[in-house]
Amino acid sequence: MAGLGAGLASSLLWPKGARAAAGRQMTRSFAPVAEENALIAFGHTGPVTDGGWTTAHDLGVQAVRKAFPKLRSVYVESIPYSADATRIFRQFVAEGAQMVISTSNYGDFIKDVADRAPDVAFLECDGHNVTDNLGWFYITHWYASYIIGIAAGLMTKTNKLGYVGTFPIPSVYASANATLLGAQSVNPACTMSAIAINSWFDPQAATQAASALVDSGCDFxxxxxxxxxxxxxxxxxxxxxxxxxxxxxxxxxKAYVSSVVLDFAPFYVDQVRARLNGTWHAAPHFLTLADGVDRDAWGETVPPEIAARADEMRSKILAGYNPFRGPIRDNSGSIRVPAGVVMDDNMIYQWDWGVQGMTGLG
Structure with missing residues (x-):
């Protein structure tokens, strides 16, 4: 566990485009707390030096420290999905934390602690429970993936895309499916082979999976x-x-095309500010395209005309268009999303099947 707070201008605001997901808005109020008396605790799924998911969240933690230099912040890295998680979240409460933020889905491990600590505000990334003192947040990464998929569909020469997955869970389905659907929107011949390595952080397994995918003909x-x-x-x-x-x-x-890039800093600063002010309420939140998640700048070898073609869709999405519209078939050929139906964020957030052309994810 580590962390002491430090300061940045408090002009960081809640992203204008972010919106609450459909769900029950809670009304429980929390007493204001002076910044110098505040303790905010963060529970991470991986090491803050992983260069990926946990690093992105740690950048948000650093923004909180800069925005509120008088508060104390603590974190624990690499919290397992086991009873140890319950113990760690309980320890946060015992140390006097007024707010506990988990940077991954800990389900009942965090909910059980929240139920027993009604005066503490809890916020869970990729969660699904909303109670009087537990809310959740997530990024709508599927739009950035769809945009990048368009570039993939235009750049591939073999029409075979490869995907290095982790676990067969909705966030992985949404990521892989969105990339493939984006590619198929400009190149219907595209297929995708996925390999799940059953880990978020296993460079050796990811290297082996990627090598196998390239050996099978995947060129993206x-x-x-x-x-x-x-x-x-x-x-x-x-x-x-x-x-x-x-x-x-x-x-x-030379290989780099783009990345789905995450920015939790404005959201974290806003949520901590609300807790300090006594205005925080448990709720579900989606962080949206350009307001918490986006595509990275295009790589140096991406042709300008391909970048422009993909960014046409980005502009449409920012204007309100949703590309996830039926008919969409699963990888057995059955229609899962009928014509005329648009998958909203809540539907995509629960995606648990692979689209047509996908192998390796059920």
């Missing part, structure tokens, strides 16, 4: 891992790749 790699192993493979094998979490072009500048 994407994924959702927390480190750049498969980008290094793409660079060495002369294929293209798109990354996740942060910009990673330095690990493969």
């Amino acid at each position: 790699l994407s994924g959702i891992t927390d480190e750049p192993a498969y980008l290094r493979v793409a660079e060495s094998r002369g294929v293209k790749a798109a990354m996740w979490n942060l910009g990673m072009r330095q690990f493969g500048p």
